[in-house]
Amino acid sequence: MEELPPFEAVMRSQQYFAHNARGYDSTILGRLKVESATKGRVVTTLVVEECHLNANGNIHGGVLASIVDVASSFAIASAGCYGTGVSTDLNISYLSSADLGDTITIEATCARLGKTLAYTTTEIRKGQVIVAQGRHTKFVAQAFALQKKVQQASKL
Amino acid sequence: MEELPPFEAVMRSQQYFAHNARGYDSTILGRLKVESATKGRVVTTLVVEECHLNANGNIHGGVLASIVDVASSFAIASAGCYGTGVSTDLNISYLSSADLGDTITIEATCARLGKTLAYTTTEIRKGQVIVAQGRHTKFVAQAFALQKKVQQASKL
Amino acid sequence: MEELPPFEAVMRSQQYFAHNARGYDSTILGRLKVESATKGRVVTTLVVEECHLNANGNIHGGVLASIVDVASSFAIASAGCYGTGVSTDLNISYLSSADLGDTITIEATCARLGKTLAYTTTEIRKGQVIVAQGRHTKFVAQAFALQKKVQQASKL
Amino acid sequence: MEELPPFEAVMRSQQYFAHNARGYDSTILGRLKVESATKGRVVTTLVVEECHLNANGNIHGGVLASIVDVASSFAIASAGCYGTGVSTDLNISYLSSADLGDTITIEATCARLGKTLAYTTTEIRKGQVIVAQGRHTKFVAQAFALQKKVQQASKL
Numbered sequence: 001m002e003e004l005p006p007f008e009a010v011m012r013s014q015q016y017f018a019h020n021a022r023g024y025d026s027t028i029l030g031r032l033k034v035e036s037a038t039k040g041r042v043v044t045t046l047v048v049e050e051c052h053l054n055a056n057g058n059i060h061g062g063v064l065a066s067i068v069d070v071a072s073s074f075a076i077a078s079a080g081c082y083g084t085g086v087s088t089d090l091n092i093s094y095l096s097s098a099d100l101g102d103t104i105t106i107e108a109t110c111a112r113l114g115k116t117l118a119y120t121t122t123e124i125r126k127g128q129v130i131v132a133q134g135r136h137t138k139f140v141a142q143a144f145a146l147q148k149k150v151q152q153a154s155k156l
Numbered sequence: 157m158e159e160l161p162p163f164e165a166v167m168r169s170q171q172y173f174a175h176n177a178r179g180y181d182s183t184i185l186g187r188l189k190v191e192s193a194t195k196g197r198v199v200t201t202l203v204v205e206e207c208h209l210n211a212n213g214n215i216h217g218g219v220l221a222s223i224v225d226v227a228s229s230f231a232i233a234s235a236g237c238y239g240t241g242v243s244t245d246l247n248i249s250y251l252s253s254a255d256l257g258d259t260i261t262i263e264a265t266c267a268r269l270g271k272t273l274a275y276t277t278t279e280i281r282k283g284q285v286i287v288a289q290g291r292h293t294k295f296v297a298q299a300f301a302l303q304k305k306v307q308q309a310s311k312l
Numbered sequence: 313m314e315e316l317p318p319f320e321a322v323m324r325s326q327q328y329f330a331h332n333a334r335g336y337d338s339t340i341l342g343r344l345k346v347e348s349a350t351k352g353r354v355v356t357t358l359v360v361e362e363c364h365l366n367a368n369g370n371i372h373g374g375v376l377a378s379i380v381d382v383a384s385s386f387a388i389a390s391a392g393c394y395g396t397g398v399s400t401d402l403n404i405s406y407l408s409s410a411d412l413g414d415t416i417t418i419e420a421t422c423a424r425l426g427k428t429l430a431y432t433t434t435e436i437r438k439g440q441v442i443v444a445q446g447r448h449t450k451f452v453a454q455a456f457a458l459q460k461k462v463q464q465a466s467k468l
Numbered sequence: 469m470e471e472l473p474p475f476e477a478v479m480r481s482q483q484y485f486a487h488n489a490r491g492y493d494s495t496i497l498g499r500l501k502v503e504s505a506t507k508g509r510v511v512t513t514l515v516v517e518e519c520h521l522n523a524n525g526n527i528h529g530g531v532l533a534s535i536v537d538v539a540s541s542f543a544i545a546s547a548g549c550y551g552t553g554v555s556t557d558l559n560i561s562y563l564s565s566a567d568l569g570d571t572i573t574i575e576a577t578c579a580r581l582g583k584t585l586a587y588t589t590t591e592i593r594k595g596q597v598i599v600a601q602g603r604h605t606k607f608v609a610q611a612f613a614l615q616k617k618v619q620q621a622s623k624l
Contacts, residue, residue: 016211017210017211020211020212021211022206022209022210022211022213023205023206023207023208023209024183024207024208024209024210024216024218024219025210025211025216027180027183028218029211049179050178050179051179051180052179052180053178053179053180054173054178054180054181055172055173055176055177055178055181055185056176057178060180060181060222060225061222061225061243061246062180062184062218062219062221062222062223062225062226063180063218063222065218065221065222065225065246065248066216066217066218066219066221066222067218069216069217069218069221070218086250087217087250088249088250089247089248089249089250090217090221090247090248090250091245091246091247091248092221092245092246092247093244093245094242094243094244094245094246
């Protein structure tokens with residue numbers, strides 16, 4: 001198995017997760033639309049729906065944190081680690097908000113993909129306005145080990 | 157309107173948000189059970205259900221971040237700001253995980269409630285094992301202004 | 313007093329802090345060299361010296377966190393708040409390191425300057441390699457109030 | 469070499485770092501006084517000196533971040549990893565401040581020491597007032613590998 005082109009890597013990653021999707025994935029992962037993917041950088045969009053709202057009628061802070069989680073995982077997939085690993089640390093700053101029906105654009109970058117850890121940054125915008133900025137660090141050693149095993153098996 | 161006892165403050169806050177609930181609140185806020193509340197410290201529990209799971213069958217990282225968001229807001233309500241404000245910064249570290257059917261316990265503390273900002277810490281445990289630790293800073297100036305207006309109106 | 317051009321605003325801010333400098337400022341603030349400043353974006357450089365090193369002979373993690381603190385404050389000054397405010401939240405991810413004699417480049421951006429809070433991002437690089445990424449939120453309401461008072465006094 | 473008691477582990481860690489100290493360690497590490505150490509929990513104190521101050525005459529935000537870095541490393545040493553590893557993520561919230569001559573108390577806890585990552589929390593207080601709260605995640609795999617090598621060598 002050769003290395004996948006970034007866009008294909010992200011689509012395969014999303015398909016894998018969608019195929020194995022459990023309840024929460026219908027809220028965020030299943031609704032993100034991949035607009036473009038180059039090595040280490042993925043742009044997605046999301047239309048804010050009723051299932052994303054808080055009691056004030058805005059997009060929920062937990063939804064924005066979840067978007068940072070999922071979109072940055074796509075960036076790790078695009079950089080070459082299709083399993084995307086498990087989370088160690090995530091942070092987010094809330095600069096403004098978004099409302100029902102708004103389309104938000106999410107730009108996620110994998111700033112470094114090491115053998116053990118992946119570091120990512122994510123910016124969520126509504127037009128030119130920044131809605132939120134976050135970073136997400138993931139442990140990728142086991143995801144890489146599994147990937148290697150699958151690649152070796154596919155060569156047999 | 158006198159100051160509410162902490163437990164009543166949290167219940168009223170949860171009821172308010174439940175009454176105005178939009179789609180996302182059914183996933184987290186509506187399922188948290190308030191076990192105890194003293195001034196600035198609230199303990200809640202959550203049973204991990206299908207709607208909280210990721211593709212690996214564990215509780216989703218975005219769900220844990222959302223729990224930090226909501227539980228810490230209860231802590232702010234218990235400290236005296238019933239509207240709980242809007243988020244400025246949230247962070248979370250993932251130490252271990254939880255599975256379908258597990259009951260997790262969430263201890264949220266309001267470390268400081270100022271006139272403008274509230275600072276909180278949250279720890280999520282499964283039995284004695286720490287699942288996640290987070291902090292959440294909220295802007296409370298407008299929530300306090302609204303609260304004052306309501307209190308003055310109730311005295312008329 | 314008219315609004316200052318960004319570069320002049322940063323230089324004045326650095327001069328003010330240098331004029332009032334206390335002990336810690338000689339380690340970080342006094343050694344940062346402002347390379348360019350536009351509205352909300354400031355690039356500085358620092359030569360890693362003995363006073364910045366940890367026991368392993370690399371730049372200390374606390375020094376990198378301090379650089380995020382100070383450089384992002386320059387970005388706030390360039391955006392129009394010369395006093396730069398007080399810190400509420402700071403975070404940093406460590407992607408790689410730097411050694412004695414290295415020149416590191418720091419790019420700090422003020423993503424949003426509101427009336428109450430300023431949000432910033434900072435990236436520290438050594439050549440093309442990212443050393444660290446951070447964000448820093450500051451409370452600017454009082455800094456703005458003081459600035460207004462000074463501006464009004466200067467008109468008399 | 470048997471496992472060291474926590475207090476001895478921290479003292480040995482501090483002595484090691486003091487012995488190899490470079491410039492920055494004289495500002496923070498060399499001035500922290502270890503008051504108590506049990507497995508995974510270390511209390512230190514620091515007297516705020518001129519070298520810790522910003523231009524406003526308060527303890528510098530970068531100094532508080534550095535204290536989180538160093539004190540949490542002591543907590544990792546007390547939990548059994550004497551080398552304490554390298555930083556991956558650090559965050560801090562600033563709740564209040566401290567002035568020249570104040571004694572601040574730092575309580576650092578290692579919430580989890582795994583084979584690869586260590587998770588810590590730190591609270592800095594001035595009397596009963598919380599000055600800052602932070603978390604610090606470190607990569608400890610290589611520190612453990614070195615420790616094992618030293619232990620095996622000491623058995624020969």
